[in-house]
Amino acid sequence: MANREEPVNGRLSKLSLLKTGNLVLIDAGRLMLWATDTASISSVQLLLYNTGNLVLRTSEDEILWQSFDSPTDTLLPQQLFTRDTKLVSSRSLSNYSSGFYKLFFDDDNLLRLLYDDRKISSLYWPDPWLRTWDAGRSAYNNSRIAVLDSLGYFHSSDDLQFKSADLGIGPKRRLTLDVDGNVRLYSLNEMKRTWVVSWQAFSNPCMIHGICGPNSLCTYVPHKKSGRMCNCIPGHKMKNDTDWSYGCEPDFNLSLNDDEVGFIQLPHVEFYGYDIKYFPNYTLEMCKKKCLQVLSCKGFQFKQYKFEEYTGYYSCYPKTLLFNGHRSLGFKDVMYIKLPKANLSSYEKHVQEFRLECSGQGSTQLDRTYKKNKENGSLKVLLLFAYGLGGFELICILSVWLYLSITEQGSGATTQSYLQVAAGFKRFTYAELKKASCNFSVEIGRGGGGVVCKGIFSNKHVAAIKRLNNANQGEAEFLAEVSTIGCLNHMNLIETWGYCAEGKHRLLVYEYMEHGSLAENLYSNKLDWEKRFNIAVGTAKGLAYLHEECLEWVLHCDVKPQNILLDSDYQPKWRISVSLNYSTEVQLRIQASQELEELEMVTGRSPTGVCAIDDTGKKEDKMLVSWVREKMDESAGNTSWIEEIVDPLMDYEYDIGWMELLVSVALLCTAENRDARPTMSKVVEMLLRLESGD
Template sequence: MTFFQIFLFAYVLSSSPIFTTSQPFDYPTATLSTSWINSVSANHSIDFTDGSTIRAILLRGTFGPRYACGFYCKGNYETYLFAIFIVQTNSGGGITSPSIGFPQLTYNGDLVLKDVDGTLAWSTNTARRSVAGLNLTEMGNLILFDENESVVWQSFDHHTDCLVPGQRLKSGQNLTASVSSSNWTQGGIYLSMTNQGLIASIRSNPPQVYFEYGITNVKLSYAMFINGSLDLYTNSTETSPLAKIDIPPASSAQYIKLDYDGHLKIFEWLTGWKEVADITTGYLGECNYPMVCGENGICSNGQCSCPTSSTDSANYFKLIDGRQPNLGCSQVIPLTCDASKFHKFLDLDEATYFTFTADISSTNINRCKEACLKNCSCKAAIFRYGSNSFDGDCYLPSQIFSLMNNEKDKSHYNSTISIKVQVPPSAIPPSVDLSPASATKGKKSPLGTILGSGIGILLATVAIGILVFIIWKKRKNLREEIEEDFLDQLPGMPTRFSFEDLKNATENFNKKLGEGGFGSVFQGTLKDGTEIAVKCLDEMGQVKKSFLAEVETIGSIHHVNLVRLIGFCADKSHRHLVYEYMKNGSLDKWIYGRTTATPLDWKCRKKIILDIARGLSYLPEECRQKIVHLDIKPQNILLDENFNAKLSDFGLSKLIDRNQSQVVTNMRGTPGYLAPEWLSSVITEKVDVYSFGIVILEILCGRRNFEKSEPEEERHLLSLFKTKAQNGQWLDLIDKHSEDMQSHGGEVVEMMQVAVWCLQGYYANRPSMSTVIKVLEGVKDVEKDLDYNFESPEIATNRIPEVDSRDATPLLPSTLSGPR
């Protein structure tokens, strides 16, 4: 099966192309209901000498390097990228005439990409936004435009690893490098545009920065690549940049690329693509990059090797690939927290690192190493100092990338790196035999023997009791340490904060945002200016399971519609979760009949529903393990400053293996949102679909699913909804506080039908969340002949005693402005 991976800016970087026959016309635009099919044998397939092939469907201009849009393949004709690329054209430049196939610009203005079997792979999500056509501009921007020729969607807003002249990198946007020159999957190195300027980092906890360029005391807005410079601006109305990075002026086509090794390079077409500049080149040279020699590798004069000990002959590291030393080194014996007593340091004198952030100041090397030994997440103690080795700074990174020799004439400091390693079993001394000697000297009287034996037995009994107690206590403490430390060992875990860190960030937990679930939430600000919401968990016996579930579940996953878990604190009795701060708080306060604030309009509510659907689709369908949230409700859906919706509160979530279609578990969640199958304790991810259906109705109707203030016959939303729907009185249910909602009655009713599909009593009749997304995007219709006898809230409410009180989340009035 042919599968299309989606990259909106993937440039063909190869040797000279060999052209096939093509039509001599410029075809940069397409109208609605236009479609194309990808075929290896089609015209306008261009073969390159490195074995790659492109097939253009849109081309802008002839004679020289020009932009084209279409399919890119290298090698096997099995995997393709849908991309915008630069090609060398001649007077015969052209594209294939439109024919039936994929991708297609649909009749309702959505650019969609489908697999060979018709499965939707990607979409611009622009249906019903008055799109009139598709255009590839001379600058290489793929645009969907409306009848007024205004931009509805543009590829310039969706970056991968490249920036072309005229394209902006706005604050909050990234360029992300690929894994390697042959693997275009997104890797760990990225270039961010921030309010302070450009920052290049590699992903770790926290990110490790290797390049910065900007200005202080000014809030920057975006960077733009123009001929001769990369300029930084404060806002969209600026006519001149506040800072710029000079680049060789272009004599032909140019683009900037963040390479897989961390270099930010400028390429220009000069009878083939040639590198003409490297923006990130620093005074420490070629070795001053995070992945030049991979993880744990040492770079010296451009050569890569593994760390070795100067004090013993043990090998602590080995090359991942002996033929490619630049891929890095792995530890022979991986570090484990439950064997921390066998940790030691491999000392590298006069070695340095590409980044340094002092965790401890005015200290010495011994204290630096002691601090690393006490912190399981620490992988090395990096110590820098001037002339006095007893007064230096200590950096304790949680992940080690490429190291390098310290050239003091360039760095102007002394540096030592001590890498934490696990002592091999052969180096561990054998256990000492503590059994007592059996030989005795002389003879004792029978009375003395009896007394001695009795006293010995008594003392032995006491000693054994004390020993058993000590062992039990140590094992208990060890279990708790392992339980917490194992979080540090999981890949991609968020930052671990100390209690003092969070106390300072929240000004001693002074600004309370709200309460809910198992504790209170406070607003705070980290040292780098990041606004956070800190959830403080109370009553340790009840929250331990929730805490570990939440950190393990979302600590290593990232999605635009999931609230980001920045870090956590497991410090003695303190358990805290640190999230990104969500300015507009939880959804419930915006939809439950508010009359004191402007109600959400239809467009905003529709987008919120789609955002929730995308988050719920990601959890079971795209993660390594299926994740079922189990507590979907408006209180657990948070809104950022632009009213983008994100799922939060994963304390009750459940991990399910991919080979499991269902799982048995205790009832958990919130009464009123529970699917009928909870009564059997056998569930699938469809329980979240049911809860999502309830949330849709609450959003559309502007009320809770259970309202005590309403007349008895209208208290339960599902019962009321069933009655109104069967009588064709759908419009009576629309939120009365919003005139805009009333004016879009037809569309709101269509959305109610989506909710009905999600609320089917038998779970197999409910759609998957990916199917729901297709319906919301207008590429699929709602199932017909739906059953309106879904279970009413009275049944779930009457069975509340069956809910495990440790897992249930009470439905409380929410005053929360951050994650709960």
């Protein structure tokens, strides 16, 4: 973008190619605001290539200037990203001046994301607390170059690699650093002429620094378009009602004595960075005292590090700035905020409303405490009049809606209203799906919810088409549930393409998984050790996404290999489906029993029963977990027990050390004490650490 911070007015502006070989941008009043500062004695041409590159070149094909060398916030396929280039986000969706987020190669040769508002700056991708190799990156290069190829693969010299969900030749793509600090890969839907996200750096936007500004908390809310909700912490108010990036400011006198302040607890809250100092092995009282002694201390994090979990030790992190606040059930520790002691009771009441709940009973938007202004009589009259007029209009609208609903039997107005809710999915006709599936003749799966058939559309796209059994379900109800599926976005969940709600027909269209279910492959020789390990990691990532983001409208049930499907690269994805028994909920046939699936992949045996020989020589059936535990206990540290339980189909082609650790992780998840079981994110972390050799 030429002259980004002070753009031209757009009316009397002009881009001119001079005979001297200089390309200039002139604003109204003939003021030159930008130029390529190029010159040539031969003739020049300005060409827009099919790649999107705008090129100024001579008649001898010498390139004088090209737009690919000066990206703004977007990278196109084949456009090289180098040490001399960077992407900078826009300030907002309507303000294209430079925003707070930058993508660049740092001095360690790593591709990073940075938050920078000129007062505060912090690196947030890859995770700053990870070592380079733990983040899957390598600093051992000096080329500093990256590129998105025409197939949808992104490769970087620091070993960062990812791919588009619609990998292959065809769709037009762009990689953009969006205004919210997330890097997203978009693919163009030619039919709808809309851009669809096919990869993103963060599924949880609250992990992006500065997303809600200082003195505020970010909560992941998947059904919101932004994916998040910002709230001021107790005792603070929003600084700018139109822009959360300004954050919140104290609503109390900052100059208070030590005996005038106290602390309130914010459970499941973490503020990253800006620690005064790290104080290990501290008690809560010691930490409070330390924060009171430092005037600049705004509060403190009281938590256990990973290596402290089994020692009972806690560490104290006093904060000079409450920034990068994030609220999630994944955080088990507590944040303490310093506030005036006189108002602690009112703040505590606010915290009760502020708590995260995941009871399945729904969620409530959190209120903030605002000061009431003195009532204005004239304003009150105007408001009453506005309320009355609004109520009358609402009655009229509802009357028209009810009339249309009755006369069109639910296929008109109701459908159109829910089409907005189900945006992003294509609505297929029953005839289309019947033709694509050859009258539903190729069955590829069957379950309690319905029958799944293979379908091939006219554009050669292959899909899985599921005919739901519940023909009596209302269309509005069905579309509401379909739209809820659209809130789920993860690479290890099956992608839903569209639906059909026509008459009594209720169908869902999914991406087709070439290698079928894990169950179909588990007892064959198709899955070597590496594939099985990658499947374990992928399924754990999918569960971690669901379990720890508090999706109260998601039910978890029935983890088994039949519900894990494998794509062409044997990457796993969970099967999701619309609930047939719950009118307003989506049912994911997934349960927190990932450990059984891992043991089944390792052993090749059913989790419900293993045929074993007891001491008397008789055969007996044992649960898989019990059988594996017995084998491990009998070994007394000998690695031969692994060879006894491993699936014979792997033919000893595996790493015994890896296998032993994988089984240990699975058994840890089956601990009788519920609190001793690791979270799914912890399981993912342990598996990835195993993969990296740490």
